Every structure is written in C-alpha cells, then in structure tokens.
Amino acid sequence: MSDNSAGTGRDIQADLAFVKALVTEGSRAQISGGALYLAGGVCYGLQCLAQWAHLVGIVNLGLWGNLIAGFLPSIVFLAVMGVILWRDRKVPKNGVATRALNAAFSSAGLANLFMVGVFAYVAITEKSMLIWLLYPITVCAFQGAVWYTAYMIRKQIWLAVISAGWFVTTLTLGFLLGTPHYVLVLGLALSVIMGGGGWYMMTQARK
Template identity: 85%
Template sequence: MSKDIQADLAFVKALVSEGARVRISGGALYLAGGVCYGLQCLVQWVHLAGIVNIGMWGNLIAGILPTVVFLAVMCVILWRDRKVPKNGVATRALNAAFSSAGLANLFMVGVFAYTAITEKSILIWLLYPITVCAFQGAVWFTAYMIRREAWLAIISIGWFITTFALGLLIGSPHYVLVLGLALSVIMGGGGWYMMRQARK
C-alpha cells in the first residue's frame, strides 16, 4: 500500500514539475519577446513622432537587434529544455495552441509582406500586427479555457483591446506606441507572471 502511495506521489510530483518547467520556459520566451519587440516599437515611435532622429543606422539596428537577441534567448531555452518531457495533457494542449498560433503568424507575415510589396502599400503591412494581436488574444483565451486561471483571461482581453485600438490608429505614429506598450506590458508582463506563478 505504501509503495502505491509513493508511486502516486512521484507521478504527481513529475506532472507538477513538468508543468512548472514548461511554464517557466514559455514565460521566459514571452518576457524576452515582449521586452525586445516592445523596445523596438518604442524606439521607432520616438523616431516617427519626431522626438529623436535616430537616423538610418539607428533604424537598421532597431530593426535587426531585437530579433537577434530574441533568437539567441530562444536557442538557449530550447537547448536547456531539450530533454524535459511534455507528457501532461494540459501541457500538450497549451503547446499545441501556442505552436499553432506561431505557425499561423509565420505564414501570415509572408502573405502580408508579399502583398504590401506588390501593392506598394504600407497600410497592408500595418494590418499584420493587428492580426498577430488577434491571434494572441485567441491563444491566451484558449489557455484560460484549459487552465481556468483569471490572469490568462486578462491577458487575452488585453490583446483583443490592443487589436481594436491598433485598428483605430492605423496611419498615426501612436499606432507604434500602442503596439510597443502592448508588447512590453501584455506580452512581457504575461511572461513574467507566468514564470512567477510556475515558481510558486
């Protein structure tokens, strides 16, 4: 009997630790993405609003450096967690939801970029971040439906509000400001809180 109890406790402990490890890694990725791309948008807003002229090199660095830093962080996390099992039902469901959204975003960026270039329209390109925000709202709502944690619903609502706000601000320099704040606060903050909850 005691062996059965010990086996059950070991199984539960494995599930909890697995979920915590995965959530810490996911949170770290979201925090890194929020900080990198949030700062990128805020730097671009400062330039577009005429507050500071960062010049051609400043724009080039702002355009490339965040992606380089984020990819480096992602590679470190993926390498560190390469042997972590992901067998829990909730973990696999969340991974599927976030991976599907990421895959959809990957294809959509190609579609929007190609169309914007061929049509010579910046307006078409500005619709892409709005689509990303809508996807984020949907995937975080999926996470809420699986985990039933209120903070996940708050993150989802934040993304949907951002989607609507960006639609109203197309063509304005404040479009980039709102996007930068959303990435920094909603994405970065959501990632930080995910890590904090997992460590508890």
C-alpha cells in the same frame, strides 16, 4: 495484512511521484514559455517604442540607429530562444495540459509565420504600407485567441486578463491605423501584455 499495507504504501508513493512529475513538468514549461514571452515583449516592445519616438521627432535614430533597431531585437530574441530550447531539449512534455498548451501556442506561431508571408507579398505588390500594418493587428488577435485557449484549459483569471488585453489592443490598433500612435500602442502592448504576461507566468510557476 502487512503485505497489503506495503502495497498500498508503494501505490501512494507512486501516485505522489506521478503528481510531482506533472507539477514539475508544468512548472518547467511555464518558466520556459514565460521567459520567451518576456524576452519577446521586451525586445520588440522597445523596438516599437524607439520607432515611435523617431516618428514623432523625439529622437533621430539616423541610418545606423534604424538598422540597429530593426535587427538587434530579433538577434537577441533568437539567441534567448536558442538557449531555452537547448536547455529544455531533454525535458519530457507528457502532461495533457502541457501538450494542449504547447499545441495552442505552436499553432498560433505557425499561423503567424504563414500570415507574415501573405501580408508582406501583398504589401509589396500593392506598394501599400497600410496593408503591412494590418499584420500586427492579426498577430494581436491570434494572441488573444491563444491566451483565451490557455484560460479555458487552466481556468486561471490572469490568463483571461491577458487575452482581453490582446483583444483590446487589436481594436485599438484598428482605430489608430496609419497614425504614429499605432506604433506606440503596439510597443506598450508588447512590453506590458507580452512581457508582463511572460514575467507573471514565470512567477506563478516558481510558486
């Protein structure tokens, strides 16, 4: 009887250790993903807001200001991404939910990578800035889809709210295409939806 009790105790400890590992892994992945989204939202959101302020005449960025606004956000974001990837290089990602979410976000990232090439090529060959402005709308639609996928996996309402925000942004940008306010709405969406979503993701993971 004592042997059975000891065996049951070991089984319970093993189960608890397994559950703890899954929770810890999920939390670490959420913190890292949230940090990336927060960094991306802040960097590119501020970039769009600066460009909008320049377009409507609030500020005059000039040549150097435009160059800094064009390249600095990507430099900062890539630096943050490099630090996070290096920090998490040995963290296992074996949980089913974690792998599913990674697959969803990675797939959206790959789709965006190929679409940027398509839109850039067509915009250059057709000499149409309007075509290029369709690319951010596509990105917003992809973001809405991938956050909805996250909601279907996690069943957390805030994920559905983020998804809805991206879809509303997609429609709004379509109506504002070709106007200076297009850049304003995109900047606000990146700052609030992407950056805010990343911050909330980190907050939830730490709880």
